[in-house]
Amino acid sequence: MNRKGKLYFRYGTMGSAKTAILLTTAYNFEERKMSYLCMKPVIDTRDKDNVIKSRIGIQRRCEWIYHDTDLYRFAMDMYEKDMTVVDWFLIDEAQFLTPEQVDQLARIVDDFGSNVICYGLRTDFQSHLFDGSRRLFEIADTIDEIKSTCTCGHKTIINARMDGNGDFVEEGNQVEIGGDERYIAVCRKCWRNKRIEQSQRGTLPFLETLG
Numbered sequence: 001m002n003r004k005g006k007l008y009f010r011y012g013t014m015g016s017a018k019t020a021i022l023l024t025t026a027y028n029f030e031e032r033k034m035s036y037l038c039m040k041p042v043i044d045t046r047d048k049d050n051v052i053k054s055r056i057g058i059q060r061r062c063e064w065i066y067h068d069t070d071l072y073r074f075a076m077d078m079y080e081k082d083m084t085v086v087d088w089f090l091i092d093e094a095q096f097l098t099p100e101q102v103d104q105l106a107r108i109v110d111d112f113g114s115n116v117i118c119y120g121l122r123t124d125f126q127s128h129l130f131d132g133s134r135r136l137f138e139i140a141d142t143i144d145e146i147k148s149t150c151t152c153g154h155k156t157i158i159n160a161r162m163d164g165n166g167d168f169v170e171e172g173n174q175v176e177i178g179g180d181e182r183y184i185a186v187c188r189k190c191w192r193n194k195r196i197e198q199s200q201r202g203t204l205p206f207l208e209t210l211g
């Protein structure tokens, strides 16, 4: 194939309008009659609506990506059926892809010339890279940050998980399904200051590491 595609990773914190940007991109592709497909990893298997929604009210149908979905096989099936593969794949919540799936997306780009834009978080609530995001940082052609601003005016870096009292939580699973967790994106400095304040109140046991 002569088409030349790229693997993109566009990352940001929670609330940085990644999904809204994905949906706006999909809308623009429709206007220009470009072929595209939205996809998203399944996190909560109780979620039966295969749509990507944003808080601004738009939504698009998507294909689910399961933990064991072979995305290259998926594209190959599309090719064998239609003799072509869509020009653009738009992937939401790309941090939840497995590293193998990121490699499969790269092969779709290289063998079929499609473009794949992955939207996702850089890090989890403990400030560590998600596996899918790590692999995207390692092999994506183009990496962009979708910036958003902390209440103090600095750029947000951390996706903090909060308990019912609004205190930051430091322990737990990387992905909580069906819990009451809430998240807030904050800058690194506000994250540290809040943890120091919580340590002093005794709601966090990490004072020695915060110095």
Ligand SMILES: [Zn+2]
Residues within 6 Å of the ligand: 150, 151, 152, 153, 154, 186, 187, 188, 189, 190, 191
């Ligand atoms: Zn801040």
